[in-house]
Amino acid sequence: xxxxxxxxxxxxxxxxxxxxxxxxxxxxxxxxxxxxxxxxxxxxxxxxxxxxxxxxxxxxxxxxxxxxxxxxxxxxxxxxxxxxxxxxxxxxxxxxxxxxxxxxxxxxxxxxxxxxxxxxxxxxxxxxxxxxxxxxxxxxxxxxxxxxxxxxxxxxxxxxxxx
Amino acid sequence: xxxxxxxxxxxxxxxxxxxxxxxxxxxxxxxxxxxxxxxxxxxxxxxxxxxxxxxxxxxxxxxxxxxxxxxxxxxxxxxxxxxxxxxxxxxxxxxxxxxxxxxxxxxxxxxxxxxxxxxxxxxxxxxxxxxxxxxxxxxxxxxxxxxxxxxxxxxxxxxxxxxxxxxxxxxxxxxxxxxxxxxxxxxxxxxxxxxxxxxxxxxxxxxxxxxxxxxxxxxxxxxxxxxxxxxxxxxxxxxxxxxxxxxxxxxxxxxxxxxxxxxxxxxxxxxxxxxxxxxxxxxxxxxxxxxxxxxxxxxxxxxxxxxxxxxxxxxxxxxxxxxxxxxxxxxxxxxxxxxxxxxxxxxxxxxxxxxxxxxxxxxxxxxxxxxxxxxxxxxxxxxxxxxxxxxxxxxxxxxxxxxxxxxxxxxxxxxxxxxxxxxxxxxxxxxxxxxxxxxxxxxxxxxxxxxxxxxxxxxxxxxxxxxxxxxxxxxxxxxxxxxxxxxxxxxxxxxxxxxxxxxxxxxxxxxxxxxxxxxxx
Numbered sequence: 081x082x083x084x085x086x087x088x089x090x091x092x093x094x095x096x097x098x099x100x101x102x103x104x105x106x107x108x109x110x111x112x113x114x115x116x117x118x119x120x121x122x123x124x125x126x127x128x129x130x131x132x133x134x135x136x137x138x139x140x141x142x143x144x145x146x147x148x149x150x151x152x153x154x155x156x157x158x159x160x161x162x163x164x165x166x167x168x169x170x171x172x173x174x175x176x177x178x179x180x181x182x183x184x185x186x187x188x189x190x191x192x193x194x195x196x197x198x199x200x201x202x203x204x205x206x207x208x209x210x211x212x213x214x215x216x217x218x219x220x221x222x223x224x225x226x227x228x229x230x231x232x233x234x235x236x237x238x239x240x241x242x243x
Numbered sequence: 244x245x246x247x248x249x250x251x252x253x254x255x256x257x258x259x260x261x262x263x264x265x266x267x268x269x270x271x272x273x274x275x276x277x278x279x280x281x282x283x284x285x286x287x288x289x290x291x292x293x294x295x296x297x298x299x300x301x302x303x304x305x306x307x308x309x310x311x312x313x314x315x316x317x318x319x320x321x322x323x324x325x326x327x328x329x330x331x332x333x334x335x336x337x338x339x340x341x342x343x344x345x346x347x348x349x350x351x352x353x354x355x356x357x358x359x360x361x362x363x364x365x366x367x368x369x370x371x372x373x374x375x376x377x378x379x380x381x382x383x384x385x386x387x388x389x390x391x392x393x394x395x396x397x398x399x400x401x402x403x404x405x406x407x408x409x410x411x412x413x414x415x416x417x418x419x420x421x422x423x424x425x426x427x428x429x430x431x432x433x434x435x436x437x438x439x440x441x442x443x444x445x446x447x448x449x450x451x452x453x454x455x456x457x458x459x460x461x462x463x464x465x466x467x468x469x470x471x472x473x474x475x476x477x478x479x480x481x482x483x484x485x486x487x488x489x490x491x492x493x494x495x496x497x498x499x500x501x502x503x504x505x506x507x508x509x510x511x512x513x514x515x516x517x518x519x520x521x522x523x524x525x526x527x528x529x530x531x532x533x534x535x536x537x538x539x540x541x542x543x544x545x546x547x548x549x550x551x552x553x554x555x556x557x558x559x560x561x562x563x564x565x566x567x568x569x570x571x572x573x574x575x576x577x578x579x580x581x582x583x584x585x586x587x588x589x590x591x592x593x594x595x596x597x598x599x600x601x602x603x604x605x606x607x608x609x610x611x612x613x614x615x616x617x618x619x620x621x622x623x624x625x626x627x628x629x630x631x632x633x634x635x636x637x638x639x640x641x642x643x644x645x646x647x648x649x650x651x652x653x654x655x656x657x658x659x660x661x662x663x664x665x666x667x668x669x670x671x672x673x674x675x676x677x678x679x680x681x682x683x684x685x686x687x688x689x690x691x692x693x694x695x696x697x698x699x700x701x702x703x704x705x706x707x708x709x710x711x712x713x714x715x716x717x718x719x720x721x722x723x724x725x726x727x728x729x730x731x732x733x734x735x736x737x738x739x740x741x742x743x744x745x746x747x748x749x750x751x752x753x754x755x756x757x758x759x760x761x762x763x764x
Contacts (some may be wrong), residue, residue: 084650104650114636121640125650151648158643165635169402183570185639190568193647198568200538200550201638204629206572207558210579211628216409218631221535225473226439226461227632232475233459234443 087128100124121162129155154192157185165208170217179209221235251289259285301367301498306356307484308332310345312493314360314500328356337598360484360497365462366513368479369434369529372464376519378477379432382466386425386433389413393423406435406465406532413626417528418509424530431512432527436462436479439535440498440544442488458483458494460501465532492611494543502614505531509618531618533626537633545623546589546613551627554609558624582622587615669694670734682726689727696720697731698761713756720752731755 088102098186100116104124112120133148161181164174182205185225189196208218259282266278274282286292293299305314306328317326333342343581349355373379374440389407392400400408407425412435417424427433444456462479463472471477483489483497507513516524534541538550542667548554553563560576561569571577588604593612595601605611615621644650672682672690682690695721720728728751732739737754739746 112641113690114632117640117644121636121644125644155643155648158639160384162635162640164443165631169404171401171403179572183572184544186568187570189647196647199638199642200555200567201634201642203537203556203561203567203569204550204634205639206570207556207629208631208634210558212409214409214473214625215406215628216403216407220406220465220469220472221437221628221630223441223534223535223537223630223632225478226441226535228473229461229475229478230443230459230482233480 083132084124084128087124087131088165114227116161118166121159122166126156126159151192153184154188157181157188161185161205165212165218168217168219170212172213175209175212178212182206182209248289253285254355255286255289255292301364303362303364304356305360305362305500306347307358307360307496308334308343308345308347309358311336311343312489312496313343314496315347325354336593337601338595339597358484362481362500363479365479365501365529366508367525369513370515370518372477373432373515373518373527378467378471379519381468381471382464383427385466385468386427390423390426391761405469406437411532415530415532415620424461424528430521430525431560432525434527434529435465436532437465437533437535438462438527438544439699440494441536441540456488457485458488458497459497459711462501465715491543492546493615495546495612495614498544499614502617505529506617509620529625530620531615533628534615534623535628535630537630541627541630542615544554545615545627546611547623548605548609552609557627559628579624582624584744585610585623586616586621589613669697669731672730676730680726680730686724686727686730689723690730693720693727693731693755697755716759717756720755721748723748725751728752728755 084104085102088100088104100112100119104112104120129152133152137145137148139145139148158181161178164178164181167174186202186206189198189202212218212219260566262282262285263274266274266282288297290299303316304326305316307314311332311334313332315328315332317328319325320327328347330346330348332345332347334343335341336343347356349357363604371381385407389412395702398413399410403409412425413423415424416422417426417433422428424435425433439461440458442456442458448634460481460483463473464477467477476567481497481501483494489497508527512526512528512603514524514526515521534544536544542548542550545557547557551564555561555564555567558577558579560580561567588608589610589612592608592610593603601611615623672680672687675689676682696716725748728748729746732751733756735755735758737758739750739754
């Protein structure tokens with residue numbers, strides 16, 4: 081955790097990258113928003129986890145090192161998928177790469193983490209690839225603008241009376 | 244400006260007062276005729292101002308049944324010009340049930356419905372967009388640019404930058420078979436919309452939890468370029484009144500007016516008498532390109548089975564919750580559902596004679612009737628998209644990092660498992676020890692913790708690192724209580740030279756560290 085906090089504090093990010101809570105993981109930080117998860121998953125966590133578990137790190141036993149490495153590779157499958165899904169333009173090769181990463185992530189999930197449960201989202205994530213083909217990049221068909229509209233409506237002053 | 248009606252009325256009032264004060268000449272208290280006419284022209288209320296400039300939006304206020312959510316359009320009484328609503332709800336919630344019969348109107352004020360649903364006419368909204376020359380130009384341009392590139396043979400571009408370059412738009416046939424929707428005949432406008440449905444809490448999220456929540460149906464015109472597409476003034480909004488969620492197909496009542504408008508627009512087209520770029524008027528046709536919702540919202544919007552049911556996917560034939568982890572995408576189960584077949588199933592549900600029959604059909608097919616089926620092109624397998632924001636960012640990423648890798652502070656503190664470097668048989672306090680040294684339950688727990696610490700791995704690449712880690716280690720031992728430290732040292736028969744009368748915790752800790760360092764492992 082300390083390493084993650086260090087990475088969040090020390091990484092220089094371009095200004096268009098939204099900031100994430102510095103006390104990530106703390107109950108006081110609250111739950112992260114979708115965009116914050118995206119930033120965490122594509123920038124901070126890969127840096128932190130690779131520096132902890134990746135090539136060139138030392139662990140007490142080779143077994144531990146290789147199991148960390150497997151978990152890291154598995155995590156990177158998801159990181160790649162999230163990155164590919166968020167690109168501004170789509171191509172056929174990116175879409176098929178996305179599909180492969182999700183399949184690889186999903187098939188290794190139960191092997192590496194036997195206690196995890198499958199959720200509908202996992203299945204739907206595979207279909208995201210189909211919709212990438214049909215509609216192009218996600219920014220023209222994701223919920224962000226609609227959710228933002230809801231945020232604006234919520235901020236409208238009201239007299240707290242319903243109806 | 245974003246001011247409310249009351250504030251607008253106040254501003255108009257203030258303007259009148261200011262002008263009157265400016266016009267008044269101390270020597271001549273009477274205003275001239277010209278000044279009086281200027282003052283008289285300023286409207287008293289904002290409503291009058293909007294009416295003067297024909298800026299009112301065309302809205303229909305439906306009466307809503309408070310128990311079954313069916314909606315009733317107003318009947319305008321020609322004499323009084325007041326909207327009239329039926330007294331009681333005449334809806335059949337289920338084909339074989341009794342008439343709902345709930346009172347719709349306020350018992351004091353007979354003309355006022357208890358609950359209302361304000362529907363903003365979709366045609367009026369589109370007219371608003373077309374009244375701006377830049378928007379109208381951009382919306383038509385999107386169709387023309389894509390059509391030109393398709394005619395030039397560039398059907399599937401290598402880099403897809405927007406929805407219009409995607410496969411869906413390039414294959415979506417318009418009302419005339421054989422012609423693409425975006426292939427607009429003559430001056431006719433062809434517009435595609437992304438529909439969204441979601442619930443939200445009106446009072447924002449509080450610690451006490453959400454009580455009142457509303458539904459929202461919104462739409463954005465995907466013909467517009469991305470940078471202005473989602474501006475609030477360019478989006479269509481209809482609010483589904485709360486405070487409770489309409490359940491299952493009850494939402495259908497609220498979706499119906501919008502779908503009816505869309506259906507008219509598809510089949511007949513809507514002719515506007517005047518738009519910004521076409522003073523003589525023009526025909527337009529609009530269609531839904533995709534439904535963008537999160538999983539629960541999307542399922543209710545399209546009246547399909549809940550995402551935790553066996554029919555968990557709206558796109559493919561995968562069935563049963565236990566199969567949600569399957570990755571064999573080459574299997575025939577992964578082919579998209581057929582819209583013709585789906586439509587038949589939805590119609591069968593609608594026309595079923597009894598509630599039991601409807602339930603049976605639903606269990607088999609996992610879908611109910613939704614007004615969206617009125618649209619001849621509705622195909623949930625292709626048009627109901629999986630929202631990436633909810634599914635990937637909030638779903639998979641959150642799940643992976645929080646639940647699987649357990650990257651949270653509480654987990655980090657709880658899971659401070661120390662891995663053992665060697666095994667040593669420590670002596671555990673016996674009953675005699677406990678009585679003799681007056682050890683408490685917490686002391687015994689600490690003794691076990693100290694045992695774990697003593698065999699723990701002391702990491703470090705070189706001597707300097709090892710020694711700093713050993714120092715940290717000593718500090719951690721010092722943090723324990725005196726009695727447990729005493730017990731462990733005694734059980735290991737460590738010799739400690741007492742400087743003063745009593746042996747300090749610090750000394751115990753140092754002795755224990757010395758013992759660890761001297762261990763042959």
